[in-house]
Amino acid sequence: MNYNLTKTLLTMTAFLSLASVQAEQPNILWLTFEDTSAYEFACYGNPDVATPNVDKLAETGIQFMQASSTAPHCSPARSTLITGCYATTFGMDNHRRRWNTPAGIFYPEIMRKAGYFCTNNYKTDYNTTRNHKAIWDECGRSATYNSPKRKKDQPFFAVFNANITHMSRLTSVTLEGRRDFAAKGLDPAKLKLPPHVPDLKETRSDYAFHLEGVQDVDRWIGSFLKDLEQRGLLENTIILVNSDHGGCSPRGKGFPFESGLRVPMVLRLPAKYQHLSKLKPGSQTDRLVGFVDVAPTLLSLMGLKPPAAMQGKAFMGPYEEAPRKWQFGFRTNQEKHYDPCRSVSDGRWKYIRSYLPMKPFNLRNAFQWQMPSNLAWDAYALKHQSPEAGEPNPAWMQPYQMKPAEMLFDLSKDPFELNNLAGDDRYADILTKMRSAVSKHVRETRDLGFFPPTTKEKKKGVALYDWVRDTGYDLEPLFAAAELASLPDASSRDQLISYVGAAEPEVRFWGAYGLGLLAERGELTECPAPLRKAVSDSDSSVAAAAALACCLAGETKIGMDALIQGLATHRGEAKDPFYSALETLSWMPSQQATLRAYLEPIQKTGGFPAKSISINLGDQSLESMFGQKARKKGILVNKDLRDQQPMP
Known part of the structure; x- marks a missing residue:
């Protein structure tokens, strides 16, 4: 694939290379939710949570065991999804910062040209100054596949996003007023915590709170399955279900570990469309699938040839490509902290390259640190700076120390990435191979994430992507x-x-x-x-x-x-x-x-x-980080049971 793309290649004229479509194109319903790791679903092995609707989809569909969000934050992950390219290529990688970006890079424009009715309800969150809504036929809280604007028998592509599990559910600062999760079978004291987080009461409470949301998401998904069946659409509609990135537990969302990147992803093909996949219903696959691959796959399922400019690989449909050898990931910032990391995995071995290793992973993010579990972890780390506190758990202290520039993990033995093998001579060849893979990938994708945010606008009103190419930088x-x-x-x-x-x-x-x-x-x-x-x-x-x-x-x-x-x-x-x-x-x-x-x-x-x-x-207490106003708001958050929205 040629990554030295010119500005012309990214216009809609060149971007729109369509094959003849199937006689009867499938509808596609895409149900997304937020901030949830794969290990937090029953069908991915979690014994503490009940997710019958997703479990049933996995039993009748295809479950991806190695699906990656490519980025551990909402906006760069979604920027990757909407383009079929790594967000770093277009300078869309800084979380929560909108940049000028090239025209004609969003896949719904292709689908609409091919006759699909495309709706989004309602989150966009792409790191671009371009109009987020104009690329859809409908985009907003009322957007739906049932719209009167959809023509009779017109195939639809509909996206619904639930924020039921969003981290804001947990940003309560305090545990005061928390509901009794044990009544829902989620007793914090009995939950099996993932090993990368400290075993503290706040961590257990936050985890139970989040798993309650996972169960709510499962019911939300069930409402769509029921609606499709009642409308006679279930057997004409491909259903894709996934989270936008990893979960809310500390060192999850925002971090380049599998706890931030690995997501649940299940796809159900009705009987009439099962020929579009080489995998049988009820299959689990270890094929490496990243968010960069989703857009070309959706186009392929519709019978549309993905544009050559897309960097992802279709993993289903007539334009399916050979499985990728490497799963690449990136993170460029943690809120106010510019801290680029790049990662690669072959399914077993995982490599993380940190380009600013002096910065600890747990530099504070004012939003995430409103979770009681983050505050409690900080208290543990600050306490154990003193020798009088006793010997700390090394895994619990690692995020507060300088990062190694290179980290290597054997995911088959260490799925939560606690044992860094980069300094072990026995793995030197693997380390060299994966370091080279990241270095090559950065160059092939023309990664713009090495421009610090303050240097990214070279010419006012001009996308950095375009400026680099226009000037021959x-x-x-x-x-x-x-x-x-x-x-x-x-x-x-x-x-x-x-x-x-x-x-x-x-x-x-x-x-x-x-x-x-x-x-x-x-x-x-x-x-x-x-x-x-x-x-x-x-x-x-x-x-x-x-x-x-x-x-x-x-x-x-x-x-x-x-x-x-x-x-x-x-x-x-x-x-x-x-x-x-x-x-x-x-x-x-x-x-x-x-x-x-x-x-x-x-x-x-x-x-x-x-x-x-x-x-x-040590001049102020952790309790002073957020004042009484935040605590009062947090008590309301602890009592909040979120609505099942949006609905079909």
């Missing part, structure tokens, strides 16, 4: 800089200094960060002059990375003054890099005394960042 130096900065050694010093002097701010960022990593390891004997100068860089990502490096290289005053000034004077996303750098330092035992000396000016900057850093340094 060479991405190779950027990829090389990111790779070197995340795995430098003492011999990398001069190259990293040259990056700090580059014309492009995105390259300067990686040079500054790489020097900081050398300094943290004690491999930078002095703070280079270009690094000291870079704390005043016009791009805040570069300035913050340089200031962080200066702090670690012994130029504490230069670094801390720049970080505090940046936190105090910048606004919006330009402020985020300074907060992220300071919180990174606050989790380093070697830097905590320095930060305490600067705590008063940090606190004067105000807001969540200052409070978060103060908590890490």
Whole structure:
């Protein structure tokens, strides 16, 4: 496949390469829900939850055991779904940030041209400034396959999304007012917790709360099955059911582990369409299927040839392709923290590459940290910074420490990725092979996720994707800089200094960060002059990375003054890099005394960042993170039983 796409290839004229369609095209109903891992369904082995409707679909349909959301957040995952390409290719990878993107890349436009009535009820959540609703015949809370606007016998493609299991169900701050989940067979004390989370009462309560939502989702799915049957549509409609990414338990949603990427996915083909799959009804398949593959598969099931520009592989229908060898994943940020990671799996071996390893995985996300389980885990980690607290569980402390640049897991023995094998010489060949696979994939897909968010708009109103191609921008130096900065050694010093002097701010960022990593390891004997100068860089990502490096290289005053000034004077996303750098330092035992000396000016900057850093340094309690207003709202959240919406 040619990934060096020109702007012309992505216009609808070239995008619309349609084959002759089947005599009777199937309807397709796509039922999605949020924030739920595969292991949280009974048909995927969970003994504590009852999901009879999804179980029945699995028994009569096809159950995908290796389905991946490709990204562990809603918006980049959905941006991948809507295009059939990795969101990183179009610069749509930053969660909750909309960017200018190229025209003609959304698959419903193809379906509508082919005669399908396309509806979406109602979530879009694509990281683009383009009109989210215009690509559908109907998009909103009333959009349905039963619309009077659909012509008689017109095939439909209908998407419904339930937020019943969305993490907001759990963001209550407190356990006060929680319902008795045991009455629904979900006694928190008896649940089998996944091993990647700490066994704390808050974690158990949040898990029970979430599984209650899973059971509610199952009933919601059942209402659609009943509606299709009553309307005589069940045997004319292909049904696809899946979550948008991994679950709500800490280190799930937002994280590049299987707990954030692996999703339940079941597809039912009526008898008249079973010839569209090589798999028999009731089958389980270990075929690697990612969200990037869904759009071309949907088109193939309709009898439409997927455009060559799509990067996914159809896994059913007349245009089915050979199974993929590698399952790729990505995450670019965790709310305000730019923290790109890329992953690859062959089904057994899983590799994660972290390009900013100094940043712990559990840098705070103000939304997710409203879950009592996240707050309780923080309390555990902060307590065990002190030797007096006793020996902590290493797995429970890992997310609060510097990340390894490379992680390798044997999923057949370690499905929750707790035993990193990257440093074990016995697996050196596997590590090298998977490192190479990620490096190659980044280049083939022309990954734009290595531009920090502050550097992504090169020309006002022009998509970064288009700008890169219009200007002939060479991405190779950027990829090389990111790779070197995340795995430098003492011999990398001069190259990293040259990056700090580059014309492009995105390259300067990686040079500054790489020097900081050398300094943290004690491999930078002095703070280079270009690094000291870079704390005043016009791009805040570069300035913050340089200031962080200066702090670690012994130029504490230069670094801390720049970080505090940046936190105090910048606004919006330009402020985020300074907060992220300071919180990174606050989790380093070697830097905590320095930060305490600067705590008063940090606190004067105000807001969540200052409070978060103060908590890490022991100057404020965790209880102060969210005030009484949030707690009162949380008590209402604990009592909330969500409506079964949207309905057909």
